[in-house]
Amino acid sequence: MCFAFDGEGTLLHNLTYNENTPARFMDTFAFRMAITSLFFVPIFVMVVCYTHILFVVKKQQNRWNDISRMGSIRTKGRGSHKICREKKQLESNVRALYTTLLILGSCFIGWTPALLFYTLACSKGCYLQGEALVDLNCNHRTTVLILRLTDNMLVILKMLANPIIYSIRMREIKDGTHRMSMALLGVFCPSRRDDMISSGYYYRSRNQNSTGGTIQLRLTSFKSANRNGSHIALGKDCENAFL
Incomplete structure (x- = not known):
């Protein structure tokens, strides 16, 4: 991508002669929008896909609940074990989907401010450019410092949030x-x-x-034993076991 935007050949010149000439294309709005799209487009597609999957899984979960309320015809033997196993797998899938959506939400909240500031402020073609950008950097240093500190802290908090989201359940x-x-x-x-x-x-x-x-x-087990007519001595030891 960098070589595609480098019409002046600055990168190739730096690699060939081991120099550090500033690449002016990196300060253009087109290049920064391309970099930002690498984040926003996949995030948007993933949110749409996983939201659709969540609706499908929730619909299947509602069907299981309806079957549970009406009573399934396969309530004995291997069929009932298979139904219970499939139902538990469905519940696990729902939890995994919620965890994935939380991760995507944390990505959006953590990275969007930094990417917006990166896209809106540049030397050519951006919303803040030229004299307006120089004026912001020279006369509003405290504001710029607060904004940069905020977006960097959100990036750090996003990385700290990942293990919490994965393990909180x-x-x-x-x-x-x-x-x-x-x-x-x-x-x-x-x-x-x-x-x-x-x-x-x-x-x-x-x-x-x-x-x-x-x-x-x-x-x-205690209820089943009572139905079968078993005599259970509810002595002191038994009471302590159940408590």
């Missing part, structure tokens, strides 16, 4: 986030932390993230 991350928040409350607001511990909020959150499936399985 993991149970271990959720549990660690709760423990970190409780530790911070213990440092800055001990009374509120004590209130949350006494109310059981922290332990309920941990149970929901880690042991909810185990508790549900135990209760289901």
Whole structure:
């Protein structure tokens, strides 16, 4: 792309003679729009495609919900296991789509200000050019500094957001986030932390993230045993196990 815009042969001259002559085509609006389009066009296409996929998957998910409400004719044997497996895979696909859209949204928010400033301000053909650009750089240095600091910070925050978006749904991350928040409350607001511990909020959150499936399985087994007429001794040890 650079060689296509370099009508004067500056890049080839620099490579041949190992010089550093400024390439004036890089300060033109056409070149900067071409560079910016490499970002905006793929992002736009990806957002359209993944949004369409999301609508299709959500439509399929609604069909599964309708089948669950009406009752499927294949409720026993391998068919039911296959249906459950396909339903879980569909839910996993929905979560993956939401994660992808979050990543695309963070790209747009993080990179758009820097690219807009890069495209709007140049020496030839841009919205801010010539004397207007010189006046902005000389007489409004604080404003330019704030704008450049903001767009660079957004780029850095975008890179920091990627691992957070990918891992925020993991149970271990959720549990660690709760423990970190409780530790911070213990440092800055001990009374509120004590209130949350006494109310059981922290332990309920941990149970929901880690042991909810185990508790549900135990209760289901307990109900099945009662239907079959089994005699279960609800002694002290058994009560402690279920609690």
